[in-house]
Amino acid sequence: MSLLLEGTGLHFTYPHRPPVLAGADLTLGPGDRLAITGPNGAGKSTLLQILVGLLRPQAGRVVAFGIERHAEADFHEVRRRVGYVFQDPDDQLFCPTVAEDVAFGPLNLGQSRAQALETVARVLDVVGLAGFEGRVTHKLSGGEKRLVSLACVMAMDPDVLLLDEPTNALDEETTARMEAVLLSLPQAMIVVSHDPHFRRKVVTRTLRLQGGRLAAPDPTCRHARGTG
Amino acid sequence: MSLLLEGTGLHFTYPHRPPVLAGADLTLGPGDRLAITGPNGAGKSTLLQILVGLLRPQAGRVVAFGIERHAEADFHEVRRRVGYVFQDPDDQLFCPTVAEDVAFGPLNLGQSRAQALETVARVLDVVGLAGFEGRVTHKLSGGEKRLVSLACVMAMDPDVLLLDEPTNALDEETTARMEAVLLSLPQAMIVVSHDPHFRRKVVTRTLRLQGGRLAAPDPTCRHARGTG
Amino acid sequence: MSHILGRSAPTSPGDSARTDGLIQALDPRTRILAAAGFALVAVALTSLWLMLIALVMAGLAMGAARLPAGPTLRRMAMMDGFIVVLLVMLPFTVPGPAAFTVLGWPASWAGLEQAAAIALKANAVALALLSLVGSMDPTTLGHALARLRVPERLVHLLLFTVRYIAVIEAEYHRLRRAMRARGFRPRTNGHTLRSLGYLIGMLLVRALERSERILQAMKCRGFTGRLPLLDTLRFSARDGVFAAGLIPVLAGLLILDFAHVPAA
C-alpha cells in the first residue's frame, strides 16, 4: 500500500531566527508508529505543523495520501484525516465542557449535534473518560486534559495521528493508560516523545531530529535509545 | 552552620483536587545546590511557593533562617532573602523595560534610584546581558527573558535562590550560559529541573517529588540519575 | 513572535542610529505635544488650502520619521475606507447649489467641500499622529505620558496592557491554530460565533490566572503598593529648535485661516 504522509527536503525558518529545519525527510506508511526525538527547540513541533499545513515550509514537499499539498485549501482534507494532538493541551482545549470540546471537531466536519454527542460518548469511552461529558475542561488535571485532547482528535476518526509529547506532564498511572490507549488504536501515528520507556513500548521506529534533519538515532547517547 | 530553609511534613491540597503534597520534607543548608525532579504536576512549583509563603500548607512547618514562619508578615523577610525565579518568565517580568524590571526589587528594598541603577548594571553583567537596560521586556527572546528573570532576583542580593525550571525551552548555548552563571554564584539554591545533563553539572544533591513526598531518586531508573 | 504594536522598533541601542529619522531625535514628550497641537490646529482650520498644507506637513513628518511609506499609507487607506460612506453621503445631504446630479439626486458644492475638509483633516491628523507618536515604542509612550502628568494608574494600566498584548496574542494564535487543525473554518453561523465566544472567554480566564501569578511575582520582590518608573527622557536643544519652528507655523496657519474666513 502507498504512503500516508511524506515530507521531502523540508526547510523551515521562523522570521529573524536561525533555520529550524534544513532538509528534513520522513515517510509514514500504514501501520507505522514512528517516534521523533530530539533536543528542546530542535523543531519537532514545527515539523508536525508543517505536515498538516499550519506552517508552510520555505522549501520541500509535503505529500499526504498520495497527493502533493501546497495551498491552504489542499490541507483542509489533510486536517480532516490527520488528527493532531498539540503539545500543550491548554493550546487545544477552549470549550466550557469536555463534551463541547470533543464535539468541536465532529461539528466542523458537518455532523449534527446528536451525532456529535454520540461520537463524544464513544471516544471518551475509548480513552477511559466515560462519563466526563459535563466536566469543566479548564478544571481537569493535566493528565485528564491530555486524554481529552486525544479524545478530541479521535472524535474526527482520523487515518493518521500526530501526537506531540503525549505523555508529557503525566503521572505513571496516566502514562500507562495513554500507552494502552495508543496501542489499542489501529491508526498509523507519529509520536514526538522524549521518553525512551514510552517509545520502547509503543513505537515501531524512531527518528532523531537534530541540526534540522531527521536521522536514525545515534545509539551511543543514552537518552536517544528506546527504539524498540 | 544552621539550616537556611526547612520544610517538614508539608501537606497541600488545592480546592476540589486530590492532594499535591502529602508529607514532604526537605532541608537546605549553606552551599547546598538541591535539585528537585518529578513528573509534571507532581507539585514542584507548589512546593517552592509554600517555601516563600505564597501558599500556606494545610499541615506541616516551614522554618526559614532558623525561625518558624506562619503568617503573611513572617514571610516578608523570607521573600527578601529568598530569590524565587518563576517557571514562566512572562509572569515575572511585568515591567516595561529590563532596567525597571531588575530595579523593581532593589527599589522596594529601599535603594535610591542611583543605587538601583548601579545594581541593575552589575547583575545584568553577571548574567551576561550587559547593556540590556533599555530593552523592552516583551521583545526579548525566551532565553533572554529567563536570564533577566534571574537578574531580577539576583538584584535583591538573596541568600537563597529558588529556580523553577531555569533551563526549560532554552537552546544549548543559553543553557550553557545559564549553567555557567549558576555555577559562579555562591548562594545555596533549590533548582527544579527535568534535565539530567543540567543537574549533573550544577547541583550537589537531588530529591524526587512523587506521590506528594520527597525522596532520594530511585537509582534503578535511568532518568533519575544525574546527582553529580 | 509578532509584535502587533509598533513597527520593528530598534531592539538594541546600537540599532537606533541606523533606522531612526529626525523625529526620533526629539524627546517623546515633544512629539506627543506636537501631535496634539497639530491636531487641534488642523481640526480648527476652515480653508481647504490650509488643510492641504497641513496634510503636506504631516507627509513631511512621515518622511522625517523615516516611516515606510507603503505600509503607512495602507493604514491611512484603511481608515479612509471606514469613512468613505460618510463622505460620499455628504454632498447629497448638505443643502446648497447643485454641482452635479446622480440618478436624479443633486450633489451640492457645499457638501463636496465639507467631505473634502473631513477627508483632509482626518488624514492630516492621523498621518501626523502615526509619524510623531506612532513611531515611538509603546513603552516610551507610557513613560512620556507619565512625565506629562497623566495619572499614574492610567499610565501603569497602559504599560501593563502593552506588556501583555504580545503574550495574549501568541496564546490566541496557538488556540486558533489548534482550531484550524480540527477543521474549523469561520463562517456566518452559530457554531462559529459560539466557538469564538468560548475562545475569548478562555483567554480572559487565563489572563486572570496569569495576573494572579504576576501579583505573586511582585510580592516576591517586595511589592509594597508602588510601581516605580525609570526613564531616560531629557529635553535637548533639538526640542527647542523644533518647538521654535513648529509653533509659529501652527500659529501662522490659524492666522491665515482666520483672515480667510470671510471669503469662505
Add this chain to the structure above:
Amino acid sequence: MHIVDGALSAPVLIGGAVVATGGLALGLRSLTLEKIPAAGVLSATFFVAALVHVPIGPSSVHLIMNGLAGLVLGWAAFPALFVGLLLQAVFFGFGGVTVLGVNTVAIALPAVMVGLALRPAVSGPDARLAALAGLAAGSLAIVLTALTVALVLWLSGDAFLAAAKLVVIAHLPVAVIEGLVCAAAVTLIHRAKPELFAALAGPATLRPA
C-alpha cells in the same frame, strides 16, 4: 466604529472630552495598584479580542466586545477601553486625537452601563440566566454605542442625520453577532472561573488562588 478627526463640531468634541475625563477618573478610582496587573492583562486580552474577525457573508467585521468588558471590568472598563482606543489611534491610525474623548465615551459608557446593570445576573448561580444576560449585555452595548455615535454625528450637523441613521442600521447585525459571542464567552467564564466577574468589582484585594 471610530469617528475621525474633522467631522464633529467643537462643542461635541469638548463635551466628549469632559465626559470621558469624568469616566476615566471614576474608573481609575477603583483601580488600586494591586488591581492594575489584573486590569492590564484583561485589557490586553480585550485588545486582542478586537482583532478577531467574524465573517458576514463575503465580508467580515471585527469584534468590539465592550459589553463583555463592562461585565468583567465594571467601571475599570472605562480606562481599559480608553487605553485600547489610544493604542489603536496612535499605532494603527484608527480614530484620531481630538475625537478620542468622544470615541471613548461611545465605547466605554455603554460598557459600564450594561456591566453595572447585568453583572449581578452573570455572576449568579443560574447558567441560563447568565448566558441570557451575556447576550443582552453584548448586543445592548453595541446598540448603545451605535446610538451614541449617531447622536454625536447628528449634534454636529443636520447634514449627518442620514449618516447617523445608517450607523444605527449597520450596527444591528453587529449587535446580534456581539450578543451571541458574548453569551458564549459568559457561559465559558461562568463554568470555568466565575470569580472573574468579581475580580475587579469590590474593594477587596486580589487573592492568589
